[in-house]
Amino acid sequence: MATIALDSLVKRYGQTTVVHGIDLAIREGEFVVLVGPSGCGKSTTLRMIAGLEEISGGQIRIDGRIVNDLQPKDRNIAMVFQNYAIYPHVTVADNIAFGLYRSKLSKSEKRQRVEQAAETLGLSHLLERRPSALSGGQRQRVAIGRAMVRDPAAFLFDEPLSNLDAQLRTQMRIEIKRLHHRLGTTSVFVTHDQVEAMTMADRIVVMRDGRILQIGTPLDLYEKPVDVFTARFIGSPTMNLLPANLRDGRADLSTGGSVRVPPSSTKTSEILVGVRPQDLVPTPADSSGLTVSGPVAVVETLGSETLVHIESEGQTLIGSAPGRLIPQIGEHLTLHAPAERLYYFDKVTEKALAAS
Numbered sequence: 001m002a003t004i005a006l007d008s009l010v011k012r013y014g015q016t017t018v019v020h021g022i023d024l025a026i027r028e029g030e031f032v033v034l035v036g037p038s039g040c041g042k043s044t045t046l047r048m049i050a051g052l053e054e055i056s057g058g059q060i061r062i063d064g065r066i067v068n069d070l071q072p073k074d075r076n077i078a079m080v081f082q083n084y085a086i087y088p089h090v091t092v093a094d095n096i097a098f099g100l101y102r103s104k105l106s107k108s109e110k111r112q113r114v115e116q117a118a119e120t121l122g123l124s125h126l127l128e129r130r131p132s133a134l135s136g137g138q139r140q141r142v143a144i145g146r147a148m149v150r151d152p153a154a155f156l157f158d159e160p161l162s163n164l165d166a167q168l169r170t171q172m173r174i175e176i177k178r179l180h181h182r183l184g185t186t187s188v189f190v191t192h193d194q195v196e197a198m199t200m201a202d203r204i205v206v207m208r209d210g211r212i213l214q215i216g217t218p219l220d221l222y223e224k225p226v227d228v229f230t231a232r233f234i235g236s237p238t239m240n241l242l243p244a245n246l247r248d249g250r251a252d253l254s255t256g257g258s259v260r261v262p263p264s265s266t267k268t269s270e271i272l273v274g275v276r277p278q279d280l281v282p283t284p285a286d287s288s289g290l291t292v293s294g295p296v297a298v299v300e301t302l303g304s305e306t307l308v309h310i311e312s313e314g315q316t317l318i319g320s321a322p323g324r325l326i327p328q329i330g331e332h333l334t335l336h337a338p339a340e341r342l343y344y345f346d347k348v349t350e351k352a353l354a355a356s
Contacts, residue, residue, distance in 0.1 A: 001029045002062050002063045002077075002186050003061075003078070004056065004061070005027070007058050009022050009045065009058040011053065011056050027186075031177075033201035034205045035193075035206055035233075040207040045190075045207075048060060062154070080140075080156070086142050092126050093114055098152075099148075102115075121141040121145050123145060136163060140172055149238075169196075173199060176189075176200065189201070197234075203215060204216065218234075228272065241272045242292075244270075249263075259290050270346075280318070280335045281320055281337070292319075296310055299326060305322065307334070319335040
């Protein structure tokens with residue numbers, strides 16, 4: 001296991017800066033997920049940690065040692081790629097053993113490590129097969145096994161589940177989390193899928209345009225987003241945002257009505273009031289919360305819940321109802337969220353409003 005520290009890390013391609021001096025400290029044994037939209041710099045950051053991309057500024061330290069100029073093979077880390085990167089012409093056993101190609105271990109020691117990794121990953125019965133005879137999930141486990149046998153100080157995962165179908169993604173998500181619990185190896189996982197981030201991470205790092213917006217536990221980011229981007233990126237379906245004007249301690253909403261706003265340090269009169277669909281439900285209203293009404297435009301039946309899209313004063317809002325409650329299209333519906341489940345953001349800066 002190892003600590004990983006990024007100090008003012010920068011990456012430029014010519015005159016274009018894609019990672020803007022980020023700082024991040026990853027603790028020993030921690031599972032950290034870098035998440036953000038395509039082009040936000042998360043994979044580039046991972047590749048700099050691995051030594052596959054030269055850094056343009058700052059430092060990378062692994063277990064306190066500066067590794068800026070070390071080759072990937074000298075950093076004692078293992079990387080699992082999106083496209084598996086396994087060899088089709090050799091067996092599963094040989095693919096896993098390739099991780100020990102440069103090792104000075106004896107043949108029997110190498111075979112023992114391969115068998116241990118295969119057993120851990122449920123691949124023991126597949127060791128003599130070729131990759132063409134495996135499913136996508138099994139191929140990804142082979143790639144993980146090849147990384148495991150090296151006994152690295154840290155695992156780096158670059159969107160390893162993106163080529164799998166939905167069911168396999170869920171299965172592999174659980175398997176990787178179980179593997180981390182069993183091995184305790186420091187892990188950095190890159191994804192653009194916030195569900196993967198929420199379900200796998202000890203801590204999540206939200207990135208946008210080569211910068212870190214927020215770092216925290218999944219619940220921290222869900223409950224206390226620091227800005228509009230994080231609030232909408234974390235959580236599914238995405239958070240509803242309603243424009244509002246501040247007046248005498250209340251926010252007059254674009255959808256009609258108003259809500260009381262906690263005292264804050266903002267000097268603007270224009271804010272955004274946020275509410276998550278799971279908190280906007282067909283329950284009796286009270287004077288302290290948010291109430292919206294309108295005709296039902298779309299119904300998404302998920303079994304455990306029903307997502308309801310209503311049109312209110314020209315804005316589409318998403319609420320949630322019990323799975324057995326299925327409103328009709330065009331039906332007029334009133335949804336309510338309690339005051340303590342509302343979020344407030346400055347409309348101009350898009351930063352969360354801090355209570356004073």
